[in-house]
Structures are given as structure tokens and as C-alpha cells.
Amino acid sequence: MFSVLFNRDPLPAPPPAVPTEQSTDDAAAPGPRRITWVPPDGFLGLSLLNGLLRVLTLGVYHFWGKTEARRCIWAAVRIDGEPLEYRGTGGELCRGFIIVLVLILLPLGIAAFLPMLWGASFAGNFLFQIAIYFVPFALGGFGMFRARRYRLSRTRWRGVRGGLSGRTLPFAWTYIWTTALIPLTLGWIVPWRAARLQRALFNGTRFGDKAFTFSGQSGPLYKRFWLVWFSAIVLYVVAIVAVAAVFVDTLEANMPPPGGGQRPLSYAQIASLVAIGLLALLLFAMIRAWYSSRMFNYFASQTRYHGCGFRLNTTVASLVWLAATNFLMRVLSLGVLSPIAEARAMRYMVERLSIEGAVDWAAVGQNPDALLARGEGLAEAFDVDAF
Amino acid sequence: MSMPSDTRTYEGRLSDGRTAATMRVEVRFAEQGLEILPAGERRAPLVWPYGNLRSGVPLRPDASDVLLSLKPAGTQTLFIADPNFSRSLRARASELSPARQRLIALRPGAMFAALVAAIVGAVWYLDIHPTQTLARLMPQSARETMGRNVVGSLTSSMKVCETGPGRAALDRLTERLVAATSDRTMPVRVVLVDWDIVNAFAAPGGQLVLTRGLVQTAGSADEVAGVLAHELGHALELHPEAGLIRVIGLGVAAELIFAGSSSTTNFGLFLLDLRYSRSAEREADAHAIRILKNAGISPKGFGDFFERLEPKVRVEPEHVAKVDEKGGREETERKGGVGVRLLEIFSSHPLTKERVALVRKQQAYPTTPVLSDADWRALREMCGPPASPAQRQRTPPPTSQGDRRATTP
Numbered sequence: 116m117f118s119v120l121f122n123r124d125p126l127p128a129p130p131p132a133v134p135t136e137q138s139t140d141d142a143a144a145p146g147p148r149r150i151t152w153v154p155p156d157g158f159l160g161l162s163l164l165n166g167l168l169r170v171l172t173l174g175v176y177h178f179w180g181k182t183e184a185r186r187c188i189w190a191a192v193r194i195d196g197e198p199l200e201y202r203g204t205g206g207e208l209c210r211g212f213i214i215v216l217v218l219i220l221l222p223l224g225i226a227a228f229l230p231m232l233w234g235a236s237f238a239g240n241f242l243f244q245i246a247i248y249f250v251p252f253a254l255g256g257f258g259m260f261r262a263r264r265y266r267l268s269r270t271r272w273r274g275v276r277g278g279l280s281g282r283t284l285p286f287a288w289t290y291i292w293t294t295a296l297i298p299l300t301l302g303w304i305v306p307w308r309a310a311r312l313q314r315a316l317f318n319g320t321r322f323g324d325k326a327f328t329f330s331g332q333s334g335p336l337y338k339r340f341w342l343v344w345f346s347a348i349v350l351y352v353v354a355i356v357a358v359a360a361v362f363v364d365t366l367e368a369n370m371p372p373p374g375g376g377q378r379p380l381s382y383a384q385i386a387s388l389v390a391i392g393l394l395a396l397l398l399f400a401m402i403r404a405w406y407s408s409r410m411f412n413y414f415a416s417q418t419r420y421h422g423c424g425f426r427l428n429t430t431v432a433s434l435v436w437l438a439a440t441n442f443l444m445r446v447l448s449l450g451v452l453s454p455i456a457e458a459r460a461m462r463y464m465v466e467r468l469s470i471e472g473a474v475d476w477a478a479v480g481q482n483p484d485a486l487l488a489r490g491e492g493l494a495e496a497f498d499v500d501a502f
Numbered sequence: 503m504s505m506p507s508d509t510r511t512y513e514g515r516l517s518d519g520r521t522a523a524t525m526r527v528e529v530r531f532a533e534q535g536l537e538i539l540p541a542g543e544r545r546a547p548l549v550w551p552y553g554n555l556r557s558g559v560p561l562r563p564d565a566s567d568v569l570l571s572l573k574p575a576g577t578q579t580l581f582i583a584d585p586n587f588s589r590s591l592r593a594r595a596s597e598l599s600p601a602r603q604r605l606i607a608l609r610p611g612a613m614f615a616a617l618v619a620a621i622v623g624a625v626w627y628l629d630i631h632p633t634q635t636l637a638r639l640m641p642q643s644a645r646e647t648m649g650r651n652v653v654g655s656l657t658s659s660m661k662v663c664e665t666g667p668g669r670a671a672l673d674r675l676t677e678r679l680v681a682a683t684s685d686r687t688m689p690v691r692v693v694l695v696d697w698d699i700v701n702a703f704a705a706p707g708g709q710l711v712l713t714r715g716l717v718q719t720a721g722s723a724d725e726v727a728g729v730l731a732h733e734l735g736h737a738l739e740l741h742p743e744a745g746l747i748r749v750i751g752l753g754v755a756a757e758l759i760f761a762g763s764s765s766t767t768n769f770g771l772f773l774l775d776l777r778y779s780r781s782a783e784r785e786a787d788a789h790a791i792r793i794l795k796n797a798g799i800s801p802k803g804f805g806d807f808f809e810r811l812e813p814k815v816r817v818e819p820e821h822v823a824k825v826d827e828k829g830g831r832e833e834t835e836r837k838g839g840v841g842v843r844l845l846e847i848f849s850s851h852p853l854t855k856e857r858v859a860l861v862r863k864q865q866a867y868p869t870t871p872v873l874s875d876a877d878w879r880a881l882r883e884m885c886g887p888p889a890s891p892a893q894r895q896r897t898p899p900p901t902s903q904g905d906r907r908a909t910t911p
Binding site: 153164175189205476 | 559560567612614755
């Protein structure tokens with residue numbers, strides 16, 4: 116579970132009001148916490164400055180700004196009182212992106228215009244666009260694996276490197292076929308897929324010369340998943356009935372004008388439609404968080420590293436809060452505040468994670484893997500580095 | 503150089519990078535670097551020169567702790583949790599400060615920005631038109647396909663008027679103009695759409711669009727001929743193709759710079775597009791004058807039409823509002839900005855004067871009416887009967903200056 120720390124997690128959501136030292140999750144863990152969060156200083160200024168410099172350098176500073184933000188976020192994570200260190204560089208990220216740009220994005224962009232130039236039929240054009248649309252999807256697993264490997268290899272604690280062993284292609288292939296099966300199984304493959312991908316990623320995760328092990332199964336996830344699945348359907352039906360009710364109201368209140376035609380929607384009706392939509396979305400987010408929270412906590416409990424185990428205590432309300440506030444923060448600031456959102460997500464995980472059992476650090480040797488030369492181009496390009 | 507002397511001994515933790523174990527050490531600031539030695543032991547200390555230090559994060563003045571290692575590839579790390587140590591270290595290794603680190607990190611971006619500025623400057627100074635050059639490299643079939651797509655998306659929600667004697671009249675008019683261009687082989691297709699705004703477009707591949715509003719607002723066939731000649735000028739200069747390429751190129755660049763915050767960039771692109779189009783308008787006008795002359799058509803209608811439009815636009819900018827009311831049309835309008843040269847509606851004022859001056863400057867030449875009265879009537883009624891008299895009254899005839907002053911606030 117160590118490497119949960121190195122991920123930008125899409126779901127987490129910190130409770131705003133839970134002070135660091137009073138969190139309730141370590142009730143069962145006596146003694147000082149092994150993993151703690153020391154808030155980074157000046158992060159707002161850093162975010163604003165990065166946004167400004169990115170525009171002034173026509174986007175190029177993005178990679179260096181991102182690297183500086185990561186260095187600060189990593190350093191805020193303390194294990195046994197000592198900080199993690201991020202040793203990646205902006206140059207590595209930039210080179211990775213350029214390679215993806217030249218090898219994938221530019222050919223894709225040009226290909227997208229080819230049917231227009233050759234004058235393909237409408238259907239042919241449509242099929243071609245669909246095919247192009249699926250390229251990022253097909254490369255998703257590839258990018259996710261490489262991005263994770265890069266970040267782990269650039270992460271150190273007490274000078275010892277992390278790493279991700281195993282080959283990219285088998286993982287990418289598993290990712291593709293399990294994703295393709297999601298619609299075919301009406302979503303029922305989702306928990307099984309999550310456990311399978313987690314196993315592939317965590318059994319390969321290393322710190323130093325010792326590996327993490329993950330023994331989670333999908334069975335416990337299904338206990339919650341079936342309820343999520345059925346509530347989603349119920350929610351959908353209820354929302355449709357509610358929308359219909361709004362329109363039925365219209366019919367009863369004021370019959371169509373004699374000349375035929377439709378009356379425009381009143382403001383009250385529009386407001387009710389928006390309210391129904393938002394309520395349904397919020398309810399679904401809560402139900403999903405109820406499942407995700409269980410999944411995170413269960414996955415952590417099934418992860419071990421060199422004699423120690425992990426306990427994670429995410430809760431539904433806090434997850435929804437973190438996800439919602441982080442989403443709003445990113446959108447309303449046009450992405451400028453995303454370093455803060457990333458720090459909040461990391462803080463959430465760190466403050467709710469506890470390490471159980473002693474580790475014999477002297478027995479953990481340096482990671483022998485050779486360093487990768489390049490950054491996380493694909494993930495950077497397609498935004499898939501979160502899992 | 504003089505630096506504040508700090509003779510204290512600090513407590514730190516050193517890891518050797520071979521295992522994840524750690525040992526307690528004592529650290530002192532010495533002349534040649536940091537002296538590190540195991541706590542309580544007497545032996546030769548490790549010395550880390552100040553110039554070779556790397557810190558885990560840029561060293562802020564208020565840092566409560568610092569993680570150090572040696573550049574370039576040191577795996578040993580030293581962690582000292584003491585704000586006093588951080589302050590003293592900053593005085594000796596100022597390159598660890600956030601400002602200095604940021605300066606180093608800024609170098610590639612600054613170089614890139616300078617390079618782009620130089621290229622843009624060169625393109626501007628040497629008067630190169632990279633988009634037009636690219637447009638010329640495109641095969642004609644590709645241009646036509648592109649144009650059909652653009653016209654198709656523009657007219658998808660509107661009726662295209664294709665039938666009857668009006669079509670034949672429009673074809674006769676088009677043929678006469680094309681025969682007078684410098685490139686007689688250019689394939690041209692003119693489409694009349696049932697749209698009540700007053701506008702004309704040139705899409706790639708010689709695809710021209712006229713609106714019913716324009717044909718019914720025009721006072722004579724000569725005026726329509728002037729507008730068509732102007733659009734032909736755009737087509738000859740490959741402005742629509744170049745515009746499409748420019749918008750795509752700028753869009754990709756903006757996407758890279760702002761990483762997806764597209765609403766602001768769209769507005770910026772819109773302004774850029776408009777600014778550029780003014781020189782394009784002048785080029786198209788020059789073509790129009792030449793085409794009209796070669797075809798033996800009076801250029802007066804050309805000037806008349808823009809004069810006729812101007813007060814209408816300034817007094818009642820309602821055709822913009824009309825577009826908004828119809829919901830989906832707004833999107834079509836916006837799409838129209840891509841690869842389609844809008845007639846100078848938004849910035850007509852300075853150009854109208856210029857156009858009228860241009861027309862007046864022409865020496866008289868023998869002219870014939872561009873269409874017979876019957877043809878002109880057929881063209882105006884191609885999309886159904888012309889607008890009601892009430893609507894007609896809103897467009898004052900371009901007769902006298904007095905008239906115009908009366909309608910201009």
C-alpha cells in the first residue's frame with residue numbers, strides 16, 4: 116500500500132474538519148503514527164506562480180512546475196519521521212511528452228483529418244473517427260503502468276528507491292480486455308477487474324529490494340457492488356419518474372394552447388429538473404463512495420510489505436467531500452489550483468493510513484533496477500495516471 | 503565572502519543509500535562544507551561541499567527541516583529537523599532557495615518562448631503566410647471535400663434553395679464572374695440558403711454560400727454580383743483554406759499551452775481570426791474590382807451594397823439577436839467562423855469607406871447589366887416570395903447622404 120502514496124488518486128476526499136492528530140482511525144493503533152503528513156508551506160503561491168509561468172513560457176514550464184509541486188507533496192509525507200523524496204525532473208516529463216506527441220498525438224491529429232481530405236463517405240468517416248477515439252483507450256493501461264513505474268523509480272526514502280517490476284504489455288492487454296468487458300457484462304466485471312489490476316500493480320511494486328504483496332480477492336467487493344448496481348438502476352428509474360412528474364404537472368396545470376404547439380418550460384420547471392439531476396448525481400456519488408471506500412480499505416488491509424501490514428480508514432462522507440471540493444477547485448480555477456487538490460488527496464490518504472507492525476529497515480537493501488530515462492509521456496497526454 | 507558564523511553542532515540522521523537503515527549523526531558548518539560524523543564517535547568526518555548539495559524541496563527561509571543529498575547521483579541522505587540549521591544552510595548554499603531553483607527550471611521554457619517569439623517575428627517581418635503556403639499544397643479534391651463539409655455543417659439545419667429559374671440565373675451569374683477571374687479553371691459552386699440574415703461566405707474548394715436575406719436586401723443584380731466577386735476573391739486567395747489551417751494550428755497550440763481551458767482560448771482565437779481577416783478583405787476587394795471589370799459589370803453595385811448594409815448594422819444590430827433566438831443557429835454561426843470568411847459585418851465601418859473610395863477611383867468602362875430583369879426576379883424569389891414591405895423599409899436605399907443621416911443616430 117506504500118505506493119498508494121505515489122498515486123494521484125481520483126476518488127479521495129478529505130474531511131475538512133478533521134484535525135491531523137485527532138483522527139479517529141488510529142484508535143486501534145497504539146503508539147506514535149508511523150506515517151504522518153507535515154503540511155507543505157506556500158502551496159497557494161506555488162500554484163499561482165506555476166500557472167503564470169506556464170502561460171509566459173507558452174506551456175513549457177508545466178512540466179517543471181508539476182515537478183516542483185510533486186517534490187513538495189512527497190516531502191510532506193513522513194514515515195517514521197523522515198520525508199519521502201521526489202527525484203524526478205521536469206526535463207524527463209517534457210521529453211516523455213514530446214515522444215508521445217511525435218509518435219502518437221500528431222499522427223492521430225493528422226489521421227483525424229484524413230477522411231475529410233480524401234472525401235470518405237459519412238459512414239466511413241464515422242467509423243474512422245470511432246477508431247481514432249479508441250486509441251487513447253487502448254493505450255490507457257500502457258500509460259498507467261509506465262507512469263506508475265516512473266514515479267516509483269523517482270521516489271526515495273532514506274535514499275532507497277521504489278520501483279515497479281513486471282512488463283508493461285501484459286498489464287496493458289489485461290487493461291484493454293477487462294475494460295472492453297465492462298459494457299458487455301453490464302458492469303458486473305468492475306470489482307473483479309479492480310482486484311485484478313490492483314494485484315498486477317501491487318505485486319510488482321517494490322521499495323528497495325523488497326516487494327509488496329497483495330492478496331485481495333473480488334469476493335468482498337461484490338458484497339457491496341450488487342447493492343450499488345441495483346441502487347443505480349432504482350435511482351435511474353426514480354429520476355425518470357420525477358422528470359415525468361414535472362412534465363405531467365405542466366399538462367394538468369396549463370393544457371396546450373388551443374393553436375397547438377408547446378408552452379416553454381417555466382423557471383420553476385427548469386429549476387426542478389436541475390434539482391432532480393443534481394440530487395440523483397449526489398446520491399449516486401454517495402453510493403459509489405460507499406463501494407469505493409470499502410474497496411480502498413479492503414485493498415489496504417490485503418497489502419503487506421516486509422512484515423508489516425496496512426490499515427486505511429476512508430469513509431463515505433469524507434470521500435465524497437474530497438472528490439467534490441477537489442473537482443470544483445480544479446474546474447473553477449481552470450486547473451491552476453490542481454497542485455492544492457493533489458496535496459489534499461495525498462493528505463487524505465496519508466492521514467487515514469496506518470502502518471502496522473515493525474519493519475527491519477536495515478534488511479531493506481537498495482533497489483537494483485536501472486533507472487528509466489524518460490518521464491510519463493502517455494499518462495501526461497491522456498490523463499490516465501490516476502487509478 | 504563573509505557569512506554568519508554558526509559553530510553549533512546539529513543532530514541529524516544519515517542513511518547510506520545501501521539499506522533503509524539510519525544512523526544518528528552530528529553535523530557542523532565548516533569552511534569547506536558540511537562536516538558529518540556519527541554521534542559520539544571520534545573519527546574523520548564526511549565532508550559535503552556546499553556547492554554540491556541538493557535539497558529534497560527548495561529551501562524556504564521558514565523551513566523547519568531539510569533533507570540533503572549530494573549532486574549528481576548521491577544515494578546518501580541527511581535529514582536535519584532544526585529551523586536554525588535551515589537558516590544557516592541558506593546563507594551558505596543560496597542556490598537551494600526556491601527563487602534560484604525556479605530560475606534554473608525556467609530556462610527551457612524561456613528559451614522556447616524566445617524561439618517562438620523569434621519565429622513569429624520573422625513571419626511577420628518577412629510577410630510570410632505559412633498557412634496560405636500550406637493551403638496551396640493541398641490537392642484540389644481535398645479542398646473541395648473540406649468545403650463541402652463546412653457548407654454541410656453550416657446549412658444542416660436550413661433549407662438550400664435549389665430549384666427553378668432562379669438556379670439557372672445564379673449559374674449564369676456565376677459563370678460570367680468565373681470566366682473573368684485569373685483562374686478560369688477554378689471549380690466554383692454557389693449555394694443559396696433560406697436564411698434571413700444578410701451574409702455571404704466562402705468555404706474551401708470554391709464553395710460559396712449566399713443567404714436569402716442578402717439576395718432580398720440587395721437593390722440590384724449588380725450588387726449581388728459585387729458580393730459574389732468579393733467571395734470569389736477570397737476563394738482565389740485560398741483564404742478559407744488558410745483560415746481553417748490557422749484555426750486548427752492555433753487551437754492545437756492553445757490546447758498545449760493552456761492544457762484544456764478552452765473557453766478563454768476560443769475567445770482569443772476569435773479575436774485573432776477577426777484581426778487577420780481585415781487584410782484578407784482588402785485582397786478580396788482588389789480581386790472583386792478586377793473581376794467586375796473583366797466581366798464588364800459596373801462596380802457601383804459593389805460599393806452600393808456595403809453602403810446599404812452599414813446603417814442597417816449600426817442602427818439595428820438585430821440580425822445578431824435573430825441568430826441567438828434560434829438556438830442552434832448560434833453554434834452554426836460559430837462554426838462558420840472556421841474556414842469561412844465572414845463578410846465584414848463586425849468591422850464594416852472603416853472598410854465601407856475604403857470600398858466606396860475604391861469603387862469611385864475606378865475609371866469608367868463599358869458595362870452591361872449582369873442579369874435580365876426576369877432573371878433577377880427569379881433569383882430573388884428562389885427561396886419563396888421576398889420579404890414583406892415592412893421589412894423592406896428598414897433598409898434605406900443608398901441614394902442620398904441625407905437619407906442616411908436620418909437613420910443614423
